Amino acid sequence: MLGASAPRIIGLRPGASSPGRFLVSATVTRLLLIDDDARLTAMVGDYLRASGFEVDTAGSLAAGRERLALGGYDALVLDLMLPDGDGLDLTREIRSDARWRKLPLLMLTARGEPMDRIVGLELGADDYLPKPFEPRELLARVKALLRRAQPDPVADEVLRFGRLEIDVGGRVARLDGQPCDLTSHQFDLLVVLARSAGRVLSRDQIMDSLKGHPLEAFDRSIDVHISRIRAVIEEDPKTPRRVLTVRGAGYLFARKQDADS
Numbered sequence: 001m002l003g004a005s006a007p008r009i010i011g012l013r014p015g016a017s018s019p020g021r022f023l024v025s026a027t028v029t030r031l032l033l034i035d036d037d038a039r040l041t042a043m044v045g046d047y048l049r050a051s052g053f054e055v056d057t058a059g060s061l062a063a064g065r066e067r068l069a070l071g072g073y074d075a076l077v078l079d080l081m082l083p084d085g086d087g088l089d090l091t092r093e094i095r096s097d098a099r100w101r102k103l104p105l106l107m108l109t110a111r112g113e114p115m116d117r118i119v120g121l122e123l124g125a126d127d128y129l130p131k132p133f134e135p136r137e138l139l140a141r142v143k144a145l146l147r148r149a150q151p152d153p154v155a156d157e158v159l160r161f162g163r164l165e166i167d168v169g170g171r172v173a174r175l176d177g178q179p180c181d182l183t184s185h186q187f188d189l190l191v192v193l194a195r196s197a198g199r200v201l202s203r204d205q206i207m208d209s210l211k212g213h214p215l216e217a218f219d220r221s222i223d224v225h226i227s228r229i230r231a232v233i234e235e236d237p238k239t240p241r242r243v244l245t246v247r248g249a250g251y252l253f254a255r256k257q258d259a260d261s
Contacts, residue, residue: 028054029146030072034064034087035079035108044077047135048142061085065093068100075104075145077138080111080120088120095124095183104145104184108133121224126185128221148210149184159194162258164233164242166194173233180232185210186225190233193243193253202250226251 031053035041041057048055056073058064061084068076076094080087087107094100107120110131117128126145129138157168165174171187173180182190192209193201201209203222230237244252 028052029074030054030056031075031077031142032056032058032064032067032073033077034058034061034067034082034090035077036060036081036083037079044135044138048139051139053142059083061087061090064090068094071099073103075106075142075149076100077106077108077142078125080107080109080116088116088123091120091123091125095181101181102149102184104149106138106141106145117221118224121221122228124183124228126183145184148188159191159197161194161197161242161254162256164257166191175233182229182232186229186232189222189225190229193251197253198255200246200249200252205250 029052031048033041033044033048033055035044035057036059038059041059045055045057056067058067059082061082064078064082067073078087078090091105091107094103094105105125105127107117107125107128108131109116109120109128117130120128126148127141129141159166159168163176165177167174168191171184173182173187173190188210189206192206206222226243227237230240230243233242234240242254242257244254246252
C-alpha cells in the first residue's frame with residue numbers, strides 16, 4: 001500500500017516505459033499530483049504513467065500553484081498535509097477560480113478524522129482516498145472522476161422544475177437563468193435525483209445510479225454533497241423545497257418546487 005512505511009507498486013515492471021509516451025499527445029490525459037512525499041509521488045507517478053497518463057508532480061502548495069497556472073490538466077490529486085500550508089486552502093482557491101472550478105479533484109489524506117474529509121468535500125473535492133492506499137484503487141478513482149467529467153455526446157436532455165433548469169448534455173444547472181456553481185460529481189448527483197423526481201431514493205440507490213463512483217454510503221459523503229447542492233439551488237438551504245430529506249429513507253427531489261411550477 002502506498003503511504004505506508006514500505007510502499008510497493010504491484011504489477012509495475014522496474015524500468016518500464018510509460019505507455020503514455022506512445023499515445024498521440026492530444027489524447028493523453030494530464031494529471032497533477034501535489035504531495036510532499038517524494039518517494040510516494042515518484043512511485044505513484046510511475047504507476048499512473050504506465051497506465052497511460054501524463055503526470056506532473058509538485059511537493060508544495062507554491063509549486064502546485066505554479067503548475068496549475070500553466071493550465072492543461074484534466075484532474076488533480078492533492079494531499080492535505082503539505083510543508084507550506086494545508087491542501088484545504090488550495091481546494092478553496094481552486095473552487096473559487098473560474099479557471100479550475102470544474103477540475104476533477106481527488107484528495108489524499110493521512111488524517112484519521114472524518115471531519116477533515118467532510119470539510120474537503122464541502123469545499124469542493126470530488127472524492128478522497130485515505131493513506132495508505134493501493135495504487136490500483138487510486139487509478140480506479142481517478143478514472144471514475146475523469147469519466148464523470150466527460151460530457152455525454154448524445155444527451156440533449158433538459159430537465160425543468162420551475163425556475164431550475166438542468167441541461168444534462170451541457171452539464172450545467174441554471175437557476176433563474178444563471179449557472180449554478182456545482183462540481184462534476186455534484187452535478188451528476190443532482191441529475192440522478194432529478195430523473196427520479198417525486199420518488200424517495202436511498203443512499204444505496206443513489207450510489208448504484210452514480211456509475212463508477214467509488215464513494216461508500218456509510219461515510220455520509222452523499223450527505224455532504226447534497227448539502228453543497230442545497231447551498232447552490234435552494235433559497236434557504238435549512239428549509240429546502242427542491243431536495244428533501246425523508247428521515248430514515250433517503251432523499252426526494254420535489255416535482256413541484258416553485259409557485260408557478
